[in-house]
Amino acid sequence: MIWSIDEITRFLRWLCLFAMIYLFTKYLPLGLLRLVGEIAISVAVIWLIRREFMIWRQVTKARINYYKLLEAIPPSILGVLSTAKSLDAIAMKTRLPVYVGFRQVLGDRINDFSQIACSIHPNIKLAYSVKTNNLPDLLAYFYSKKVLAEVVSTYEYNLALRMGYKPSQIILNGPQKSLTIMKEVLGGGGRVNIDTFAQLEELSAWLKTQAKSIRIGVRIRTENRGLISHFGFSFGKELEQVMQIIRGNSHLHLAGVHMHVGTNIDDPRIYTHNVVKLARWILSLSPQEQKALRYIDLGGGFAVPGSTLLTEVGRVPEIKHFLHAAIDPLRKLDGFSQLTVYFEPGRWLVDEGFGLAARVLEVKRVGNKQDIVCQVSTTCLPLATSQSLVVTVWPSNSAPLISTTIYGDSCYEGDILASAIWLPGVKVGDTVFFHKVGAYNLAQANQFIAPRPGVVMVEKVKKIRLVRRAEIDADLWRRDI
Ligand SMILES: Cc1ncc(COP(=O)(O)O)c(C=O)c1O
Structure with missing residues (x-):
């Protein structure tokens, strides 16, 4: 030693x-x-x-x-990781490193949300923020569970259609929506929340050549601990201008309002703070305009205890507190019982449902600490660069834990996946498992130095399915001419 x-x-x-x-x-x-x-x-x-x-x-x-x-790791995941059998089953499907999805955890989140939502308001609808993890298998699963899709690009819109969604089951958000897709979603009975004056002007100009009316939503700027979001329109002058454009076009109607307070929010009061202001603004509209409102979309953002951003477990309230904090200020609106309230979380629905398994390539013991190099890098877990991940060994063992730093294999000095975490002493060839990586990691992974890993889904303890093969070199040079 x-x-x-x-x-x-x-x-x-x-x-x-x-x-x-x-x-x-x-x-x-x-x-x-x-x-x-x-x-x-x-x-x-x-x-x-x-x-x-x-x-x-x-x-x-x-x-x-x-x-x-x-x-805070879901027990069903620990059950799978406790044995070597499931690891062998994965090795038969694909090579490591590999992202591993857990169907039960994904299903539990949907059920948790639905049970709590219906006790708070009869018209709450759940939409999934596709950008968080755009794995087609995941989207097909949400579709089968009647979860709507929230999309922010033509690519995400096409992906949702490919997975079975109809425009009526889609919420279109974001600054980059094209007139064609806006028309398609609105024509098919879906929701479009306008982000920019350019989008509003474009729709308005198009409507002048049409004999029909459309109902849109507008996104409102939010505040999160003093930070003002740059998306949408602020209360006051900007929203006044938006209302003037809508009021000046007899074919254009305001049917909804949208806000998204940010991501990894661990304090429900941030929702209340913004929704109180929203309710006040709605009450300032004319009675006819208030009556015409059909929905309020309160976005996503709920934190996950011990997620890739390592929010302290004790500091993250249960989902019911977030929903109450967001919805209760709306109860003072006249037509509240008729309003549909949408939520569009990403992180909270999928972060816990995915991990990543990787082999240990090198171990250095220094004093009562160990430095590990493992066979994956921050390119596959980009959120690890903001804070270190929760890691266990697979199959689990009960040896004493020692302070551990895990480095990636990209030959890049800053490639640190986890520092000062606690793991049993490991040896070369062991497998480590990075937990809670489902949100924003798979979707943002890149091919710096090596192609990206595949994805398997644990359907049940004994049923493991390959849902995305590992990338091969040819995938990377396919686009080059
Ligand atoms: C408009 C909108 N809705 C929902 C989400 C999902 O946020 P989260 O993953 O934090 O729940 C995002 C994420 O950036 C967003 O921009």
């Missing part, structure tokens, strides 16, 4: 102190000099003990928090 620099320094500090005590007691005469010596030694002892205590407290706190993060 090699000692780390920290451990050597701590050892030397204590050694110096004992040497000083020994020399003082042995050679110093009684009197003032001895008194000064004793005071100096006492101060040094207190200082060293305090330092040791602080190190111990820091390590214990980190350890307790990490254990809490481990406890």
Whole structure:
């Protein structure tokens, strides 16, 4: 075992102190000099003990928090990871590294949401934010569960159609919607929430050549801890201008309002703060305009305990608190019971439902710490660059945990997947499992240095399906002419 620099320094500090005590007691005469010596030694002892205590407290706190993060992993996932059989089953389908989806966890999230939503308001509808993870298998599953699709590009719209969605089951958002798709979604009975004046003018101009009316929604700018979103229109002048354009076109009607307060929101009061302002604005509209409102879309953003952004477990309230905080301020609206309320979460629905399995390529033990290099990089887990991930070994074992840093294999110095986490001692060839990577990782993974991994779905403990093969070199050079 090699000692780390920290451990050597701590050892030397204590050694110096004992040497000083020994020399003082042995050679110093009684009197003032001895008194000064004793005071100096006492101060040094207190200082060293305090330092040791602080190190111990820091390590214990980190350890307790990490254990809490481990406890927040859904038990059905731990069940699969407890055996080597499921890992063997994956190895028969595809090579590692591989993203692993857990159908049960994905299904549980939909059920949790639906059960709570119907106890709060009869007209709550769940839409899935496709950008969060655009895996076709996932979208097909949400479709089968009657979850609507929220899309923000032509590509996502086409993907949703490909997976079976009809325009009436789609919410079209975002700054890059084309007139063609807006017309298609509106014509098919779907929702379009206007983000920009350019979109509004374009629709308005097109309507002048038509003999029909359309109903649109508008996105409203939100505030999250002092940060104002740049999407949509702000209360006051901007919304006044929007209303003037709508009022000036007899074919254009305001049917909905949309807001999205941001992502990884762990404080429900942020929803209340924004929705209170929204309700006030709606109450300032004319009675006819208020009556014409059909829906309010409150976006997504709910945090996941111990997700890739490592929100502290204890700080993330249950989903019912978010829904109440967002919906309760709307109850004062006259037609509230008739309104449909949409939510369009991404992270909360899919983050926990995916992990990534990778082999260990190299282990260095330094003192009571280990540095691991594993066979995947932050290119496949881009969110790991903001904060480290929760990791376990597969199959799980109960050996004592030691402080661990995990590096990626991209030959890039900043490729750190997890630092100061707790893992049993591992060896080359073991498999580590990165938890809660379903949101924004698969969708943002890139091919820097190597092609991207495949995806398997654990349908049941004994049924594992390959839903996306691993990328091969030819996939990468297919576009080049
Ligand atoms: C308009 C809109 N709705 C929903 C979402 C999903 O957010 P989250 O994954 O945080 O739930 C996003 C994400 O950026 C968004 O921009």
